Amino acid sequence: MPDHQSVGARVAEERKRRAERELHSVVPALRRELAAYCAELDGEVPPRPFDQLRAGVAEASRLRHEVNLSSLGASLPALLAEIRTALHAARQNEKERIYALLAEAYYAASQVAWKLGYADLASLGVDRYVWAAGRSGDELAVLVGDYQRAGEMIAVADWTAAQRFLEKSRSVIEPRLGKASSDTLQVSGSLHLKSGLAAARAGDLDTADAHLAEARETAERIGSDGDAYRLAFGPTNVNIWAVALAVEANNGTEAVQRAADFRIPSDTPRERIGHHWIDLSRGYLLHGDREKALSALLLAKRTAPQQTRYHPMVHETIRNLVRSERRRSDTAAGFAAWVGVTV
Secondary structure (H helix, E strand, O other), rough: OOOOOHHHHHHHHHHHHHHHHHHHHHHHHHHHHOOOOOOOOOOOOOOOOHHHHHHHHHHHHHHHHHHHHHHHHHHHHHHHHHHHHHHHHHHHHHHHHHHHHHHHHHHHHHHHHHHHOHHHHHHHHHHHHHHOOOOOOOOOHHHHHHHHHHHHHOOOOOOOHHHHHHHHHHHHHHHHHHEEEEEEHHHHHHHHHHHHHHHHHHOOOHHHHHHHHHHHHHHHHHHOOHHHHOOOOOOOHHHHHHHHHHHHHOOOHHHHHHHHOOOOOOOHHHHHHHHHHHHHHHHHHHHOOHHHHHHHHHHHHOOOOOOOOHHHHHHHHHHHHHHHHOOOOOOHHHHHHHOOHHH
């Protein structure tokens, strides 16, 4: 008689592999489109009207916030090509607003690549964002490019350069923050959060917390969560970053305490909620609570499974959890297998 449990396991494993292949199959087309960013298309298929292109980009950003990498990755190459066609066909006085759309779409592209583990392609996406934003006539969009560029510096441990770079970026708008728009405040607050990350990675929690305080004051001034330039800046994101900064400074006890002081609204983008649980899991591990560390990972998986599966910090955390156990629990070992980590 067939072992139905074994058959079921094999079927589940094959489905997982198929989904994995489909998810990664979008990468070559995305890579080709990012490489051809300034090439003119033949225009055989006319682009949709601007309002429809704007709606398409807004949908791409929604999918990014929801961490629906399958749908986003599959739709982005064609959307980017269509915007590129529209750009070359547009009158000179129409180009800036199309460049702004293209920049936002490139932001989504870089995030897909990063979350799937293609760091080189994500970096190329940031380059393309900076290129398009610089032609959009939008000073704030350019500063959001600085926000992304600083993230690359932080990822390669160039924390001092990142802090100096962000200080220069903030100086562009700080003199006029007294009467600034909500969009300007959201960009300024986000730059402070990224500065805090650079400081925390460098082990300087005091400086990180000073930037956090600036961001919190800015969020309180705005009074609600926003999404200017898809930054999701507001009181909720500041709270999420507060936990993350403590974790990045290796202060797990502080991270756990900060997390106890707030609740995340249900309408917060899944990308941010999932990231919070990933950070908090690391905080619990630093704090010495392995059970809650695993529980937080399971919440991250439930909230944003694709983000969680590929996140390098998840892989590091689950390795530490499994290795620290005297006897492997099915739960920890099972999670390690789910994210593809061998221990």
